[in-house]
Amino acid sequence: MCLIRYRLRLSKWRDSKMHGIWVGVCTPGNEPHMLPILWQNSSLTHWQISYCILALYTLCDLQFSIKLLLKSKNTDHLKFFTKALDVENGLTVTRICACVSQVTFPVRVFKLLGVETLMVTNAAGSLADSYSCGDIMIICDHINFPGLAGLNPLNGPNDDKFGPRFPPMSGVYDKSLRKMAFDICKNMGVSQYVQEGVYCMVGGPNFESIAEARFLHRLGVDAVGMSTAPEVLVASHCGMRVFGLSLITNKVVKSYEDNESVNHEAVLEVSKMRSEMLQTLVTELISRMDINNNTA
Numbered sequence: 310m311c312l313i314r315y316r317l318r319l320s321k322w323r324d325s326k327m328h329g330i331w332v333g334v335c336t337p338g339n340e341p342h343m344l345p346i347l348w349q350n351s352s353l354t355h356w357q358i359s360y361c362i363l364a365l366y367t368l369c370d371l372q373f374s375i376k377l378l379l380k381s382k383n384t385d386h387l388k389f390f391t392k393a394l395d396v397e398n399g400l401t402v403t404r405i406c407a408c409v410s411q412v413t414f415p416v417r418v419f420k421l422l423g424v425e426t427l428m429v430t431n432a433a434g435s436l437a438d439s440y441s442c443g444d445i446m447i448i449c450d451h452i453n454f455p456g457l458a459g460l461n462p463l464n465g466p467n468d469d470k471f472g473p474r475f476p477p478m479s480g481v482y483d484k485s486l487r488k489m490a491f492d493i494c495k496n497m498g499v500s501q502y503v504q505e506g507v508y509c510m511v512g513g514p515n516f517e518s519i520a521e522a523r524f525l526h527r528l529g530v531d532a533v534g535m536s537t538a539p540e541v542l543v544a545s546h547c548g549m550r551v552f553g554l555s556l557i558t559n560k561v562v563k564s565y566e567d568n569e570s571v572n573h574e575a576v577l578e579v580s581k582m583r584s585e586m587l588q589t590l591v592t593e594l595i596s597r598m599d600i601n602n603n604t605a
């Protein structure tokens with residue numbers, strides 16, 4: 310099961326007209342609540358971009374939800390997309406994808422397209438007692454549970470063109486981008502909602518049992534979800550810079566006395582509530598990055 314969202318930068322192709330494209334891949338019933346940017350300042354024509362998106366869409370057998378974020382008044386891009394994808398007002402199509410190599414395939418395609426930075430966002434349940442629903446956790450590290458158990462997108466022969474056979478996983482979440490995100494949140498006056506912590510990916514699609522929640526909590530997990538780690542792993546393997554955010558949509562039940570239980574609708578609700586704030590944060594983060602040399 311996946312819900313992946315990429316924020317990509319094609320620093321080689323620039324054009325001031327197009328600010329970016331936000332792309333998400335959603336599981337059924339999932340709103341594309343936080344959508345990262347695919348193209349930033351691209352000098353490709355709108356049909357070339359559309360073609361690339363459609364190619365990715367076909368190649369990866371994934372369906373993208375697409376929203377254009379245009380600085381210019383020219384909405385031809387949007388029209389073209391909606392026409393090409395045969396839907397009105399952008400595209401939101403959903404499908405399940407269960408395989409980690411499928412989920413991560415686009416990351417390598419993006420790498421080959423010249424993308425240098427990957428931004429990932431997810432919805433997650435909190436285990437840290439100090440977190441509240443609606444908090445934003447800047448991810449400083451992750452535990453990839455499926456990966457530890459052998460379900461790893463890097464399984465199989467290694468392609469040395471992308472990265473080493475045995476890649477390190479320390480320091481994957483870029484420090485300078487994390488700091489920048491904190492600064493932006495401070496300026497936005499929303500620091501009280503911002504945390505920094507460890508994300509853990511579990512296989513899902515069920516939410517945690519109480520015993521599992523307690524187990525993860527003892528391991529030092531601050532927030533748990535069902536995505537993100539495989540894409541981050543592959544991006545890091547091929548030398549991309551990574552930034553990740555978890556939106557805390559619920560508190561994971563850790564007590565047998567607690568009668569609450571999490572449900573997906575509540576997750577979507579909190580996501581909607583915070584989507585604007587997250588979009589502002591991500592957009593500001595992007596605008597502060599140095600497009601040319603990929604430094605924060």
Ligand SMILES: O=P(O)(O)O[C@H]1O[C@H](CO)[C@@H](O)[C@H]1O
Binds near residue numbers: 311431432513
């Ligand atoms: O991690 P993302 O895809 O944001 O979504 C999270 O929320 C969904 C459950 O409500 C699961 O898909 C879980 O992984």
Ligand SMILES: Nc1nc2[nH]cnc2c(=O)[nH]1
Binds near residue numbers: 516533
């Ligand atoms: N595994 C898991 N994924 C989530 N996604 C959003 N909330 C949760 C949660 O509590 N657990």
